[in-house]
Amino acid sequence: MDRRWWLAALLLIGWIVNAHVPAGAAPAEGEGSRVSFRVEVQREVTPDRMRVRMRATAEAEQPARVQNEINARMQAARRVLESSEGITVGTGQYRIHPVYRKERIIGWRGSQDLLLESGDFARLAEVMGRLQAQGLAVQEVSYLISEPLRRRIESDLVDEAVAAFRARARQLATDFGARRHTVIEASVSTGGHAPPVRPLLRAQALEAADAVPPVLAPGTRRLSASVSGSIRLAY
Structure with a gap:
């Protein structure tokens, strides 16, 4: 076969293939622009639990006396x-x-x-003052969010984050001039930032006359939920 015959055969095959792909056909599945983004929502939450560490100390020439003094204070x-x-x-x-x-x-x-923990800050502050009068010293105070409160807040935040993700997806599709969009992947995460442990008093025993309940201010803790994912735009 000469070269002209092969050229004619190739042109015929190309015409047959093109005849099965109509003009303006939609792209195959998986094609189209892909856009990835992340949204996050936050809420300031007041901790509802307080944790206190106090310490009884003693010093003497004999270990038995030290032990007895500590035990008496406890x-x-x-x-x-x-x-x-x-x-x-x-x-x-x-x-x-x-x-x-x-x-x-x-x-x-x-x-x-x-170690003491309570959701009643006023009562715990009063007890701390009485324990200081017994010779115990406050070492540190920390605030935390109880599990029931955390679960409730995080559930609300996840709902808000998912709604924000969907709204952002619709807006991006509009901004890019797409006819429709499809979510192809998404992941949800939650988190929060704990306030630092706050030393309230010097680590030394106070005299009974000085045992005034400390001022307690838990502040707030930030909880958050985020959704990260990708959408595919169809034009």
């Missing part, structure tokens, strides 16, 4: 807490260690932590 604290409802109580690290000077033991020092 027993006094327990009696205060027995009449205080709505406060979750726990104990933390109990430690006694020697005090050295020029590689010689000159005494002993010890401490035990008392």
Whole structure:
């Protein structure tokens, strides 16, 4: 076969293929412009739980005396807490260690932590003042959002974020002059920023006359929900 025959055959095949693709046909599935974006909604929430760490300390020449002083202060604290409802109580690290000077033991020092948590800030502040009068010192205070409140707020935020994502998708389709759009992927996430732990008082025992309840201001914590995804535009 000569070269002219092959050329004629190729032209015929091309004409047959083109005859099966009508002019103006829609692009195959998966084609079209893809746009990725992210939306986020936020809300300031007041923490509804407060957590306090207090400490009983003692120092003496003998470890047994240190232990007895710590135990006595913790027993006094327990009696205060027995009449205080709505406060979750726990104990933390109990430690006694020697005090050295020029590689010689000159005494002993010890401490035990008392952990308190409540949703009643006023009651907990009053109890903190009474415990200070028993010789305990406030080490730190932190604020947190309870799980029921967090779940409720995050559920609302997710609904708002999804609605915002859909609205943004419609707006982008309009801005790009597309006839329609399709969501091809999306992911939802939630988060929040915790306020820092706030030391309230010096880590030392206060005299009973100085045991004034501290001022507590939990501030707010920011919770958020976001939706990230992609849409495909059809023109």
